[in-house]
Amino acid sequence: MITFYSEERWNNWINQVKESKFKIDPNAEGLGREGIVFLDMEEDVILAICKITGKLQRGMISKEDAAANLQMMKEIVLQKVEPMDDDKDMMVESVQSALVGVFAAAEYFVEGDFNEKDNPEKLILEAAKAEEKEDLDKAFELVGKAGALVLSGKAFDSEKVLDKIPPSFVAEGVDGIDSIAAVLAGGIDYSDEADDEND
Structure with a gap:
């Protein structure tokens, strides 16, 4: 099986x-x-995820291979990272939180468990309402389906949507989906030798 991401890469x-x-600078705009390393590491994971879903979409890998690769990646990327210092730990956790929504999106995509007629922005606003009502399962599902779209x-x-959502799980999900859109817009090379890691 071709693997798309490795523990070594993470x-x-x-x-x-x-x-x-x-260090987090409260007066600075951006990071x-x-x-920049945090943006790059998030984008690198999302690129690998987009390769999996893109190859599935093009019939280059099977649904089973796609699902197995996502599961393997999830175990690597979402594992607890050894503490460094408060600022770095907080940022790594923030990257992981954004990626939780991206993995959910990829899983819904692989399963075909979303409605192609839905509108991603509308689903995100519904997710924010669900989170407000503390229905986190519903919020998670809606963020995942928006990402799958x-x-x-x-x-x-x-x-x-961002100005209508307070800082929250859904807002971190939007960050992840935004990154998916940016990676896809940048174009992806789906040829096997591009940077898949052959086992």
Whole structure:
């Protein structure tokens, strides 16, 4: 089976975080130069996830292979990371939280468990309402299905929803879906030798 991501690849990112001089600066806009590693590590995982769903969509891998690869990746990426310092730990957890929604999106996509006529922005607003009512299972499902739509090629405009959502699980989910849209817009090379990791 072709694998799309490895423990070594994730550990390389964690080592880059350890070596960075990152500190949260409440006065700075964005994460600053040292914080770019967090955006890059998130994008690298999302790229691998988009390769899995894209190859499935193109009939290049089976549904079983796609599901097995996602499960393997999830175990690597969402495992607890050894503490470094408060700022770095918080950022790694934030990346992992955004990726929880991305993995859910990929799983719904692989299962075909979403309605192609739905609107991703509408689903996100419904998810925010569900989270407000503390129905986290519903919120998680709606974020996943919104992401599955974006993986299938639907456009997503986070600007339409972000100002209507407080900082929350759903807002982190939007961050992940936004990254899916950005990675897909950048174009992906689906040829086997691009950067899949052959076992």
